[in-house]
Amino acid sequence: MALPQKKYYRQRAHSNPIADHCFEYPSHPDQYDWSNLYPILETDEAKEKKVEFLDVGCGYGGLLVTLSPMFPENLMLGLEIRVKVSDYVNDRIQALRSQHKDKYQNIAVLRTNAMKYLPNFFHKGQLQKLFFLYPDPHFKKAKHKWRIINKWLLAEYAYVLAEQGIVYTITDVKDLHEWMVTHFEEHPLFKRMTDEELKYDKIVDKLFDSTEEGQKVTRNNGDKFLAVFKRVPDEFMENNK
Numbered sequence: 704m705a706l707p708q709k710k711y712y713r714q715r716a717h718s719n720p721i722a723d724h725c726f727e728y729p730s731h732p733d734q735y736d737w738s739n740l741y742p743i744l745e746t747d748e749a750k751e752k753k754v755e756f757l758d759v760g761c762g763y764g765g766l767l768v769t770l771s772p773m774f775p776e777n778l779m780l781g782l783e784i785r786v787k788v789s790d791y792v793n794d795r796i797q798a799l800r801s802q803h804k805d806k807y808q809n810i811a812v813l814r815t816n817a818m819k820y821l822p823n824f825f826h827k828g829q830l831q832k833l834f835f836l837y838p839d840p841h842f843k844k845a846k847h848k849w850r851i852i853n854k855w856l857l858a859e860y861a862y863v864l865a866e867q868g869i870v871y872t873i874t875d876v877k878d879l880h881e882w883m884v885t886h887f888e889e890h891p892l893f894k895r896m897t898d899e900e901l902k903y904d905k906i907v908d909k910l911f912d913s914t915e916e917g918q919k920v921t922r923n924n925g926d927k928f929l930a931v932f933k934r935v936p937d938e939f940m941e942n943n944k
């Protein structure tokens with residue numbers, strides 16, 4: 704099977720995340736048939752596995768494809784709201800699986816609205832890593848409520864993340880970077896990680912150029928602002944602020 708070509712999967716840049724699209728979603732994470740996305744879940748060795756890495760707004764899937772061989776034991780999922788873009792990622796993964804025997808079994812994409820249905824898909828504390836790479840900036844003040852980082856959604860991200868789980872953010876838009884940092888720092892369940900703490904994290908390097916948007920920013924000589932946060936254990940919440 705050949706790799707898909709992006710030119711056949713183009714779609715408008717923005718999809719309104721507040722509008723009511725018709726998405727199917729389970730009423731509980733256990734009611735979703737995850738083996739459709741990850742056929743390895745039908746094997747005895749893997750049947751207990753759950754998604755641990757989540758790429759929110761995964762676009763064309765570059766991060767998943769990069770991380771897949773680095774963390775072959777972890778299931779990773781991309782969430783993408785745009786239908787053609789999620790179709791592209793799915794076709795890309797199927798082609799990679801067909802070209803590389805036993806590889807890329809740990810990545811998949813789901814078309815959904817990440818701003819609405821996270822607790823339907825994930826248990827409390829299930830995720831180890833959450834990625835927001837080059838999220839839509841929604842520059843106008845009236846559209847700030849569309850931003851994927853806001854104080855209401857941070858409570859949901861804290862819910863699905865494991866204690867000590869990590870949130871990675873990167874953007875080329877300084878104002879959005881400052882917005883994300885302010886929101887995470889004001890939230891009692893998140894703490895920004897220092898450069899020293901990130902020195903040995905092999906994922907950090909991959910955040911700059913693995914994704915299609917990151918590569919576009921590089922081509923345009925844009926800036927890149929990184930901020931990484933740790934999910935504070937519930938019992939330390941009081942001491943955090």
Ligand SMILES: C[S@@+](CC[C@H](N)C(=O)[O-])C[C@H]1O[C@@H](n2cnc3c(N)ncnc32)[C@H](O)[C@@H]1O
Pocket residue numbers: 716717718720759760761762763782783784785788815816817818819835836837838839851914915916917
């Ligand atoms: C600027 S692109 C960045 C894509 C990718 N992370 C990258 O770095 O190439 C933002 C992506 O987030 C998706 N997106 C926006 N809001 C979303 C939502 N509520 N749920 C799922 N995906 C969303 C968009 O469709 C778009 O593909």
